Amino acid sequence: MSSYSITEPSKRQKWAAGSFVIFYAVVTLMPLLWIIATGFKSPSDAIAYPPKVVFQPTLEGYVNLFTTRTRATPEMLVQAGEPKTWYDRIVRQYDMVIAGPSRYGERFLNSVIIGFGSTFFAIVLGTAAAYAFSRFRVPLKDDLLFFILSTRMMPPIAVAIPIFLMFRQLGLNDTHAGMILLYTAINLSLSVWLIHGFINEIPIEYEEAALIDGYTRFQAFYKVVLPQATTGIASTAIFCLIFAWNEYALAALLTSGTAQTAPPFIPTIIGTGGQDWPAVAAGATIFLLPVMIFTILLRKHLLRGITFGAVRK
Amino acid sequence: MAEVILKNITKKFGEAAALDNVTMIIPNGSFVVLLGPTGAGKTTTLRMVSGLDKPDTGDVLIGGQSVAGLAPAQRNVAMVFQQYSLYPHLTVRENLAFPLKSPLLKTPAAEIERKIKEVSEVLQISHKLDNKATALSGGEMQRVSIGRALVRNPTIFLMDEPLSSLDAKLRADLRIELKRIQAKSGATLLYVTHDQIEAMTMATHVGVLEQGKLVQFGSPREIYENPVSIYSASRLGQPRINLLPASVFGGAPNRACQIGLRPEQIVQGEGEESFVKRVEHLGDQTRLHLSFKNHNLITVTDAHTKLTEGDIVRIRPERPFYFDDAGMRVA
Numbered sequence: 001m002s003s004y005s006i007t008e009p010s011k012r013q014k015w016a017a018g019s020f021v022i023f024y025a026v027v028t029l030m031p032l033l034w035i036i037a038t039g040f041k042s043p044s045d046a047i048a049y050p051p052k053v054v055f056q057p058t059l060e061g062y063v064n065l066f067t068t069r070t071r072a073t074p075e076m077l078v079q080a081g082e083p084k085t086w087y088d089r090i091v092r093q094y095d096m097v098i099a100g101p102s103r104y105g106e107r108f109l110n111s112v113i114i115g116f117g118s119t120f121f122a123i124v125l126g127t128a129a130a131y132a133f134s135r136f137r138v139p140l141k142d143d144l145l146f147f148i149l150s151t152r153m154m155p156p157i158a159v160a161i162p163i164f165l166m167f168r169q170l171g172l173n174d175t176h177a178g179m180i181l182l183y184t185a186i187n188l189s190l191s192v193w194l195i196h197g198f199i200n201e202i203p204i205e206y207e208e209a210a211l212i213d214g215y216t217r218f219q220a221f222y223k224v225v226l227p228q229a230t231t232g233i234a235s236t237a238i239f240c241l242i243f244a245w246n247e248y249a250l251a252a253l254l255t256s257g258t259a260q261t262a263p264p265f266i267p268t269i270i271g272t273g274g275q276d277w278p279a280v281a282a283g284a285t286i287f288l289l290p291v292m293i294f295t296i297l298l299r300k301h302l303l304r305g306i307t308f309g310a311v312r313k
Numbered sequence: 314m315a316e317v318i319l320k321n322i323t324k325k326f327g328e329a330a331a332l333d334n335v336t337m338i339i340p341n342g343s344f345v346v347l348l349g350p351t352g353a354g355k356t357t358t359l360r361m362v363s364g365l366d367k368p369d370t371g372d373v374l375i376g377g378q379s380v381a382g383l384a385p386a387q388r389n390v391a392m393v394f395q396q397y398s399l400y401p402h403l404t405v406r407e408n409l410a411f412p413l414k415s416p417l418l419k420t421p422a423a424e425i426e427r428k429i430k431e432v433s434e435v436l437q438i439s440h441k442l443d444n445k446a447t448a449l450s451g452g453e454m455q456r457v458s459i460g461r462a463l464v465r466n467p468t469i470f471l472m473d474e475p476l477s478s479l480d481a482k483l484r485a486d487l488r489i490e491l492k493r494i495q496a497k498s499g500a501t502l503l504y505v506t507h508d509q510i511e512a513m514t515m516a517t518h519v520g521v522l523e524q525g526k527l528v529q530f531g532s533p534r535e536i537y538e539n540p541v542s543i544y545s546a547s548r549l550g551q552p553r554i555n556l557l558p559a560s561v562f563g564g565a566p567n568r569a570c571q572i573g574l575r576p577e578q579i580v581q582g583e584g585e586e587s588f589v590k591r592v593e594h595l596g597d598q599t600r601l602h603l604s605f606k607n608h609n610l611i612t613v614t615d616a617h618t619k620l621t622e623g624d625i626v627r628i629r630p631e632r633p634f635y636f637d638d639a640g641m642r643v644a
Binding site: 203205206208209210211212213214215216217219224227228 | 363364365384385386389390391392394396398400401402411412415416417418461
């Protein structure tokens with residue numbers, strides 16, 4: 001006699017489910033893995049046909065990403081002497097010398113400032129607004145909430161021209177402050193709505209208990225409500241950051257120099273010195289890292305789960 | 314500790330009045346129990362005193378001072394919520410320490426430690442102090458929630474059915490414990506319950522609320538022995554007071570419409586005949602379900618009674634209550 005449980009899946013079901021998950025993971029991760037691999041290929045390997053799965057890894061793409069190079073005449077090469085560093089050596093293979101750093105670092109830093117800055121403001125303002133909508137008798141509350149959401153009922157790019165004109169008038173074109181303001185405004189509807197939902201889930205009795213226990217409303221908010229809302233706020237922050245980080249169209253239109261973010265910059269790498277796919281792939285790979293790290297750091301909060309059970313329903 | 318006075322409090326939620334011109338004096342050191350069915354305004358009364366809700370009209374005075382403009386924290390009241398409301402992100406110990414750490418009290422760490430130890434022993438939760446508040450049974454949560462009030466030394470304790478989800482033994486223990494704490498510390502309590510044993514054993518005063526109105530206020534004895542209305546009379550007494558048309562026994566005063574008989578107001582063995590419909594042996598007492606002139610009555614008799622279904626018992630009222638057609642007491 002063999003017994004089986006109706007709740008525990010059978011071995012075959014586990015295998016089937018496991019295989020499906022692995023298959024799905026491979027399909028979704030394939031482009032990502034291909035980008036990462038391409039970043040370590042030489043330019044000829046990158047465009048080889050049939051595509052190379054096994055190749056000699058090189059940091060050429062990364063060197064090209066971070067530097068500008070000039071073609072050197074043989075006399076100049078002799079004059080420059082033996083290459084001193086490993087990246088000099090890579091560049092020298094093509095009879096080139098490093099002229100200076102590229103703009104990738106600055107653009108990347110712009111992305112960090114604008115992405116995290118706008119996420120910070122969207123979360124702070126969104127949490128404050130959501131708490132007020134959830135706990136206070138706000139006049140025209142439903143209409144206001146609808147209005148906030150309605151700002152997302154068309155793609156932001158649809159209002160790009162008015163925004164461009166306004167920014168020009170206000171002197172916000174190609175500034176960090178302008179881009180943070182813009183992304184905060186766009187993300188705010190999302191953050192207000194999501195966090196509003198999360199705060200609504202927290203019974204008001206906790207705050208009432210804290211008020212009785214000798215705390216002011218603001219203290220009750222940050223000592224009792226905020227710790228319970230971290231799960232929701234963390235996931236909202238990830239959404240906001242991903243949007244601001246990946247935004248291309250508005251950044252391409254409104255920034256060109258000082259405040260240009262990485263997304264509109266990365267494609268321009270391709271134009272300097274032939275189709276340098278490894279450098280583009282290297283740029284994309286590095287660009288992926290902050291969002292991944294941010295998500296991994298906040299994962300702890302996401303997985304902490306929903307707190308429940310200490311209020312009798 | 315202080316005297317708490319509710320003065321002409323009216324509170325409306327939409328059209329419905331949750332409290333309708335309620336005036337009540339809660340003497341210093343008293344244990345006031347509010348009785349009434351759901352929706353009578355018991356919890357609203359607690360929320361008025363705590364400051365979580367503000368009255369539409371009327372005033373609350375604590376120690377002679379109006380607290381109308383004061384936030385809950387400034388009133389220095391402790392409240393036990395019906396829904397426990399333990400902070401789920403904190404441990405039991407942190408929950409108990411929470412009110413002591415408030416900007417209001419700023420208790421030194423050693424003192425917090427001592428209070429928590431003392432209270433957790435009384436409430437039998439010492440072994441759970443380092444548990445998360447969510448990792449407790451319902452009864453344990455309720456005890457922690459009582460403990461969170463007891464660690465303090467407030468002007469008044471407000472308790473909203475604090476013992477309702479405990480098992481019978483623990484409830485009996487805590488009933489005695491609460492009464493002991495109150496007697497020892499001289500604390501003032503305003504206490505909401507459905508349980509009439511709690512009301513009878515713990516209260517120094519009972520307030521009977523009916524649809525937002527305070528219909529009677531007095532000692533439990535007084536409410537039991539001298540109710541002002543059918544409604545008041547029905548709040549206390551197990552089995553419930555029997556209500557019959559006033560004419561069935563004769564001798565009713567004018568205006569009397571109904572006669573109210575508690576078991577001890579029914580003398581057995583004398584008077585007119587009634588018919589035993591059912592006998593319930595409860596151990597310490599036996600309940601008789603009687604049929605008297607086609608009206609049903611429930612009374613109590615000797616635990617070892619020989620009476621059985623179908624027997625005839627003579628009964629006669631002894632100092633009964635009479636009520637008029639509006640349910641108000643006439644005699």
